[in-house]
Amino acid sequence: MIRVTSNSGFARLRPIAGACLLGATAACASFNGTPRGAETPTGTVSQGHFHLQGTPPALASRANALLNTGDPAPRSVLEKRNRAQALARSVEDLLASEGYLAAEVRPEDMTTLESSSVLTVDPGPRFTVASVRLAGADALDADTRKLVDGHLAELPVGSPVRTANVEQIEAELITTLQARGFAFASSPGIDALASREDANVEITYTIDTGPLVRLGDLVSDETDPRSQKAIQVLKTWREGATYNPRTIDRLRGRLRSSGLYEGIGVVVSDQPDADGYHTVSLTLAEADPRSVSFGVTASTTEGVGADALWERRNVTGRADKVSVLVEAATLARSVTVGYERPNIGRFGRTLLTEVGVRQEETQAYDLDGAKIGATLAQPFSRQLTLSVGAEIDATRITDQRTRIYLGEREQVTFSIPVTATYTDVRDPLDPQEGIRAFAAVENGISLGESTPGYTRMQISGATYRKIADDLVAAVRAEYGAFSGSNSVPTDRLFFAGGGGTVRGYEYQSLSPTDEFGEFLGGRSLFSASAELRWRRSERFGYAAFVDIGAASDDVGSVFGESKASAGLGIRYYPGFGPIRFDIAAPLNKRDGDAPLQIYVSIGQAF
Numbered sequence: 001m002i003r004v005t006s007n008s009g010f011a012r013l014r015p016i017a018g019a020c021l022l023g024a025t026a027a028c029a030s031f032n033g034t035p036r037g038a039e040t041p042t043g044t045v046s047q048g049h050f051h052l053q054g055t056p057p058a059l060a061s062r063a064n065a066l067l068n069t070g071d072p073a074p075r076s077v078l079e080k081r082n083r084a085q086a087l088a089r090s091v092e093d094l095l096a097s098e099g100y101l102a103a104e105v106r107p108e109d110m111t112t113l114e115s116s117s118v119l120t121v122d123p124g125p126r127f128t129v130a131s132v133r134l135a136g137a138d139a140l141d142a143d144t145r146k147l148v149d150g151h152l153a154e155l156p157v158g159s160p161v162r163t164a165n166v167e168q169i170e171a172e173l174i175t176t177l178q179a180r181g182f183a184f185a186s187s188p189g190i191d192a193l194a195s196r197e198d199a200n201v202e203i204t205y206t207i208d209t210g211p212l213v214r215l216g217d218l219v220s221d222e223t224d225p226r227s228q229k230a231i232q233v234l235k236t237w238r239e240g241a242t243y244n245p246r247t248i249d250r251l252r253g254r255l256r257s258s259g260l261y262e263g264i265g266v267v268v269s270d271q272p273d274a275d276g277y278h279t280v281s282l283t284l285a286e287a288d289p290r291s292v293s294f295g296v297t298a299s300t301t302e303g304v305g306a307d308a309l310w311e312r313r314n315v316t317g318r319a320d321k322v323s324v325l326v327e328a329a330t331l332a333r334s335v336t337v338g339y340e341r342p343n344i345g346r347f348g349r350t351l352l353t354e355v356g357v358r359q360e361e362t363q364a365y366d367l368d369g370a371k372i373g374a375t376l377a378q379p380f381s382r383q384l385t386l387s388v389g390a391e392i393d394a395t396r397i398t399d400q401r402t403r404i405y406l407g408e409r410e411q412v413t414f415s416i417p418v419t420a421t422y423t424d425v426r427d428p429l430d431p432q433e434g435i436r437a438f439a440a441v442e443n444g445i446s447l448g449e450s451t452p453g454y455t456r457m458q459i460s461g462a463t464y465r466k467i468a469d470d471l472v473a474a475v476r477a478e479y480g481a482f483s484g485s486n487s488v489p490t491d492r493l494f495f496a497g498g499g500g501t502v503r504g505y506e507y508q509s510l511s512p513t514d515e516f517g518e519f520l521g522g523r524s525l526f527s528a529s530a531e532l533r534w535r536r537s538e539r540f541g542y543a544a545f546v547d548i549g550a551a552s553d554d555v556g557s558v559f560g561e562s563k564a565s566a567g568l569g570i571r572y573y574p575g576f577g578p579i580r581f582d583i584a585a586p587l588n589k590r591d592g593d594a595p596l597q598i599y600v601s602i603g604q605a606f
Contacts, residue, residue, distance in 0.1 A: 050087060052105075054121035059098060063121075066090050074113060081110045088119055099126045099160040101194055101201070127161045130200035134173075136207040144180045148173060152205070161201045166190060170205060177209055181242035183268055183278070184210035213243035213268065216277025218251075220284055226317035231282065233343040234258075240277060243268065248280070254347060255284070258319050262287040289313045298600040301498045301507040303330020319343060331507070334358035348379040364508050364519035365399035365490040375417075383424045389417045395489045399520075411489055415444030425464060429577030429603040432472055437461040446488045454484030456492055458525075462606050472533040476606040480525035481555055493521020496551040499599045501527040503547050504565030504584035506593070511551040522551030524558040529606060533571070541571035541578065545605070563588040569605075577603055 055063045066087060074080035084107035095103035102124035109117045132152050137145060151172045155165060170187055177185035186208050193202040215237045222228050236250040248266055255264050263285030269278045290312050297305045307327040315322055321340045327333065336356035344351055353374045360367040373391035380386060393413045418441050425434035442456040460478035467473050478501070480494050498507035512520045527549025535541040547565045552558035567584030582599040589595070599605075 050084060050117050050119055052091065052119045052121055054123065055091075056095075056100070056123050059094065063091055063094060066094065077110065077113060080113060080117065081107065084110060084117055084119060091119065091121065095121075095123055097163040099128070099162055100124055101127045101161065102196060102199075125199035127194060128200050129155055129157050129159050129161055129203060130195070130198065131157065131202045132205070133203075134205045134207065136209065139209065144177070147176050147180070151176065155203070161192070161203075166192075166203060173205060173207060177207065178243075178245055181212045181214070181244065182209045183213040183243040184270060186210070211272070213278045214240050214272075214276065215243055215247070215268070215280060216240070216273055216275065217279050218282070219279060220282035222282075222284065224317045227314075227319075230318045230343065233345075233347055243278070251280075255282075258342070260287060260289075260314050260319060261285060286314075295602050296600075297329070297602075298598075299499050299507075300594070300596075300598045301505070305329025305332075331362055332358065332360045348377075348385075350377045351375070352377070360491070362495075362508055362519075363506075364495060364511065364521065365397055367395055367397050367489070367491060369393060369395040369489075384420070384422050387417075387419050387421075389419075391415045391417065393489070395491075397490055399490045409448060409489075411446045411448035413444055413446040413489055413492075415442050417442040427577070430573075431462075431464045431474070431604065433464055433466055435461065435463050444488070444492075448487075450485070450487050452485030452487045454482065454488045454492060457481045470535040472535075474531045474533060474604070474606065475529070477528040478525065478549075482523040486521070486523075490521050493523065494525035494551040495519070495521060496525060496527055496549050499601070499605070501525075501547070502549040502563060502565055503545070503567055503582060503599060503605070504586045504597050505563065506597075509593075510549060510561075510563055512553045520553075522558070523553050524555040525549070525551045526558045526562060531605065533604070535571075535573075539573050541573065543569035543571060543582070545569065545582070545584075547584070571604075580604060 050067055052060075052063055052067070071083070074083055088105035088107055091105045092103050095105075100123045104122045104124070106120045106122070107117060108120055132155050134148065134152060137148060140148065151169050154172075155169055159165075167190070170190055174185050174187060188206055188208065191204040191206065193204075195201070216239055218232060218235050220228065220231050222231060234251060234254040236247050236254070241247070248268070252264055252266060255261055261284045263283075265283035267281045267283070269281065272278050290310075292311075293309045295307045305328065307325065309326075310324045312322045314320065319342050321338075321342075323336075323338045323340070325334075325336045325338070327335075334356055335358075336354055338352060338354045340350060340352045342348075342350045351374065353372075355372045357370045358367070359369075371391060371393040373389055373393075375387050375389035377385055377387035391414070393415070395409075395411055395413070397409045397411070399409075420437075420439045422435065422437040425431035425436060437459075438461070439459045440457070443454075444456075445451060445453045458478070458480040460476070462474065462476040464472055464474045482493060486493065495508040495511045496502060497505040497510035502510055508519050512522050514520055527547070529545060529547045531543050531545040533541060533543045545567055547567075548562050550558055550562040552561050564587040565584045566587055567582055569580060569582040571578040571580060573579075580599070580601050580603065582605065584597050584599070585595060586593050
């Protein structure tokens with residue numbers, strides 16, 4: 001709040017409630033340029049039974065907005081006078097907030113209802129800053145004082161005294177002090193000594209820094225010792241660390257990301273403990289530990305599919321999770337049971353174990369399999385995560401080679417996948433800005449009729465950029481390479497074509513074929529996509545896209561063998577992410593290729 005006092009005979013200055021003025025100013029600004037009322041180059045504005053005369057031209061439209069209240073016409077002379085007085089005070093407050101501290105607005109012609117009454121504005125001089133000083137900062141260290149002085153310099157001597165600017169600096173001072181460890185820094189108000197003779201104001205900021213806060217223990221209202229231990233891993237500071245609001249914000253973020261709590265309260269004690277540290281207390285309201293989610297997909301190339309996910313969180317009180325994922329589609333069916341144990345020893349280190357069975361029936365191969373695996377993931381930043389796993393996969397495969405020569409192939413594959421992921425996108429279903437990147441290397445060995453070893457490498461990346469408020473450009477690229485014997489399970493090789501790579505072509509149809517035209521897995525993969533996404537309204541959007549790609553037996557020829565497609569899409573936004581409807585056509589149409597393919601799913605294509 002700004003407290004204005006007078007000097008040199010300036011006795012008419014009224015107290016200015018800063019928050020109220022800012023609210024009024026914001027309201028005025030929101031109506032800036034409203035077509036109701038009239039404005040002249042001389043600063044005269046009018047509305048119904050009242051009009052202003054003498055308003056500074058730069059403020060005329062905002063003053064006009066004050067008249068556009070939508071109230072009915074006055075029903076009596078007394079009501080007209082009262083309304084004129086209220087309008088006069090509002091205009092005076094507006095002018096004062098812009099530095100016209102001596103402004104006066106006088107209603108004229110209040111004797112009849114028939115005529116439009118004039119509110120004569122005498123803005124007076126625009127007051128400027130005479131000086132800016134700070135009280136209560138004597139105990140600040142040199143670095144903090146330098147930051148504080150930088151904020152004070154944003155209000156130079158001779159600049160107009162605008163309430164918004166003056167109060168913004170007060171907020172910046174408090175924010176800076178809190179970021180430097182003064183968690184309870186506050187300001188009792190701003191003193192402004194105004195001189196009517198000189199038309200300037202001496203401004204004094206007063207701050208109460210409070211103690212320099214160093215953080216100590218993290219305590220919560222959880223009664224389960226296992227939950228207490230799990231919460232301790234979420235701490236974002238070491239004992240004795242200087243307070244910073246971002247430290248507390250990161251703690252809230254970690255608690256939210258666990259999915260265990262629907263209400264999170266964080267309080268820093270205003271009194272230190274025996275060691276001089278301030279305890280941080282948590283008040284937590286648990287969320288429902290169970291959830292069920294569903295999804296559906298449809299495509300003219302891959303058929304229809306549905307999936308259901310059941311989760312049970314905090315099974316043992318360690319923020320762990322059990323999940324069951326069931327997927328059923330035209331080409332594949334699977335059931336996967338997973339157990340996730342987060343924050344092992346430190347925040348973010350997560351162990352995921354999975355057991356699952358699957359069945360796939362594609363044009364290239366038929367597969368029945370059972371898999372068990374474990375993956376340990378460790379984030380190195382908010383964006384970058386590295387994971388290492390081990391898997392055992394038992395498969396029974398029938399592909400073109402085995403159909404002719406061997407019958408079913410039964411193999412057990414041991415593999416060690418290593419992956420790195422980077423993402424800074426906020427909404428995974430509808431990314432607007434940022435980058436996604438993925439790199440994986442899988443080394444393995446298959447036991448069966450032979451013992452082939454292999455190495456499978458795959459990298460992909462996507463970038464998203466807003467080129468307008470409602471327009472997003474998205475680009476994706478993917479490359480894969482395989483070395484080793486082709487006797488490994490066929491699903492270790494690469495296939496292209498369909499919704500995941502190149503829309504507009506049949507699923508797996510951009511893959512190597514044998515002399516009979518049957519699809520075989522490739523030893524290399526390339527695909528890329530570019531999309532332009534237009535959010536037309538809250539509920540609907542549109543997309544235009546181009547895809548290109550292929551799988552090949554030869555690393556060097558995969559680019560030359562690539563085929564392209566183009567298409568258009570509609571996006572419907574129900575509130576949780578877009579529902580995608582795409583139509584794509586092949587640009588390198590071959591005999592047997594359909595002229596159009598259709599895809600429906602939840603989320604963007606990439």
